[in-house]
Amino acid sequence: MSLFAFFGTIAGYNFVKYDALARTGKREPSFRVKAIAVLSFFSVLAAGYCFFQLENITKIISTAFLGLTVLYTLPFFPNRKNARNSAGIKIYIVSVCWVGVTVVLPVLNADPQLQQLFTSDFYLKLVQRFLLIFVLVLIFEIIDLSKDDPHLQTVPQQIGMKRTKILGLILLIAFYFLEFLKIKFDANQVLVNIALVIAVATFLIFANEKDRNTTLHFG
Incomplete structure (x- = not known):
């Protein structure tokens, strides 16, 4: 449950913060944004795995x-x-x-x-x-x-x-x-x-x- 909350928070926060930037695509994302996207992707995978272990x-x-x-x-x-x-x-x-x-x-x-x-x-x-x-x-x-x-x-x-x-x-x-x-x-x-x-x-x-x-x- 703790890991689900931890990884889910990372993915959820980054989704809320960078969703508008990703959808507009007005400029090429910086290395920092790309790194955050990679972190969010693996956080989603980890949160998904933990999700199936829950009641x-x-x-x-x-x-x-x-x-x-x-x-x-x-x-x-x-x-x-x-x-x-x-x-x-x-x-x-x-x-x-x-x-x-x-x-x-x-x-x-x-x-x-x-x-x-x-x-x-x-x-x-x-x-x-x-x-x-x-x-x-x-x-x-x-x-x-x-x-x-x-x-x-x-x-x-x-x-x-x-x-x-x-x-x-x-x-x-x-x-x-x-x-x-x-x-x-x-x-x-x-x-x-x-x-x-x-x-x-x-x-x-x-x-x-x-x-x-x-x-x-x-x-």
Whole structure:
């Protein structure tokens, strides 16, 4: 399951990132792009092999998340926008896909009888992971604020950078305290969450739309 998620993430991310470039074919791909294409090809093969080792229920649900990833990149109807470029929806699709791959699929594969799916701890973990990924995407939306099309209606575009940071900090606090509601309370996990919240909050607070330009300059 871990290998399936690892190789599937490489292939899926590269598909989302380079699909438009591959389809337009306006210029000869660079060596870097070709190398990424080769890496993606072998990642697809590895993910496919791992896929057939999974439980049947995991295969079904993972196919659904694959479909969501494809719809995120390719338009469902001809001459229409894909989900990625639809107003305000990008951050939710990304968060749902990450929750599915990192929480739902591992639990399903480890427990095909679905017993863990009916526990409160499972749903608390779903909410926690969604909040965490949501905040992480907020950081990238702040960095891309000057680059994103205004029609995307990202969170910073709708409520501004300052309010986006406040929202992110509130969500991180909720993420942390949800741990105390779990039946199987784990003190070690609480310590891990503290470190995680501090790290993510630091990146969120200091995130700036100029960071993207700095990265490109030194990259």
